[in-house]
Amino acid sequence: MSEPTRETVLPPDTKLTTTKQRWAEEGRFLTGRVARADTERLPPGQHLVKDWPVLDLGLTPQVTPTNFRLDVTGAVENRLSLGWDDFRALPQSRNVSDIHCVTTWSRYDNTFEGVATRDLLDIIRPAPHAAAVMLHSSDGYTTNLLLEDFAAEDALVAHSWEGAPLTREHGGPVRLVVPHLYFWKSAKWLKGIEFIARDTAGFWEARGYHMRGDPWAEERYSDD
Numbered sequence: 001m002s003e004p005t006r007e008t009v010l011p012p013d014t015k016l017t018t019t020k021q022r023w024a025e026e027g028r029f030l031t032g033r034v035a036r037a038d039t040e041r042l043p044p045g046q047h048l049v050k051d052w053p054v055l056d057l058g059l060t061p062q063v064t065p066t067n068f069r070l071d072v073t074g075a076v077e078n079r080l081s082l083g084w085d086d087f088r089a090l091p092q093s094r095n096v097s098d099i100h101c102v103t104t105w106s107r108y109d110n111t112f113e114g115v116a117t118r119d120l121l122d123i124i125r126p127a128p129h130a131a132a133v134m135l136h137s138s139d140g141y142t143t144n145l146l147l148e149d150f151a152a153e154d155a156l157v158a159h160s161w162e163g164a165p166l167t168r169e170h171g172g173p174v175r176l177v178v179p180h181l182y183f184w185k186s187a188k189w190l191k192g193i194e195f196i197a198r199d200t201a202g203f204w205e206a207r208g209y210h211m212r213g214d215p216w217a218e219e220r221y222s223d224d
């Protein structure tokens with residue numbers, strides 16, 4: 001029950017399969033995480049909510065499928081600039097995950113649908129020196145992730161929640177969802193994924209929040 005399920009909606013292609021097999025052989029993106037018991041599903045210091053609160057900087061950009069663009073830049077073999085139709089033509093995945101916000105609310109069993117970050121990584125192929133990503137959003141927000149966290153099995157560049165398009169207040173048309181880290185890492189109104197050689201602080205990370213943000217280790221704030 002605590003393990004997220006992932007289901008590939010479109011058939012995987014063979015290049016995808018061979019790349020993933022190579023990653024398995026190399027042990028790439030291994031996080032060292034271990035499965036948690038159901039009793040440990042709620043991270044320390046969190047409480048459950050049934051609704052889905054809205055949290056952001058207070059700007060709500062008007063991004064539509066018409067003006068949507070997602071750029072993949074930096075230390076990658078294949079840079080991309082995707083319009084809406086390009087993005088929707090990528091392999092689609094759906095999974096169920098829990099949300100943990102650093103302000104202490106958690107929400108269980110959210111069905112998100114979108115492009116698995118692993119499928120995106122197969123296409124863009126990070127350079128050997130790529131160590132982290134900086135996510136850029138249309139409201140000026142940024143947040144950083146280590147490459148292995150971005151590549152988590154259940155991480156999605158999501159466009160839908162509970163079978164319906166993500167609403168504008170929740171980051172629609174496209175946001176990141178990285179379920180194993182605090183939700184501030186899940187950038188709303190995503191417009192850019194920049195691959196970088198060194199993990200660098202984003203908006204909250206430069207303002208006292210932890211560089212990684214693992215809820216089970218209570219990595220809420222930076223030590224210094």
Ligand SMILES: Nc1nc2c(c(=O)[nH]1)N[C@H]1C(S)=C(S)[C@@H](COP(=O)(O)O)O[C@H]1N2
Nearest residue numbers: 053054055056057137141170184186187188
């Ligand atoms: N672009 C953008 N993404 C963002 C934020 C933001 O201010 N701007 N806030 C973050 C924080 S602190 C949280 S808790 C979640 C909240 O997402 P929600 O409003 O869909 O619950 O979005 C994260 N992603």
Ligand SMILES: [Mo]
Nearest residue numbers: 055101102184
């Ligand atoms: Mo947050």
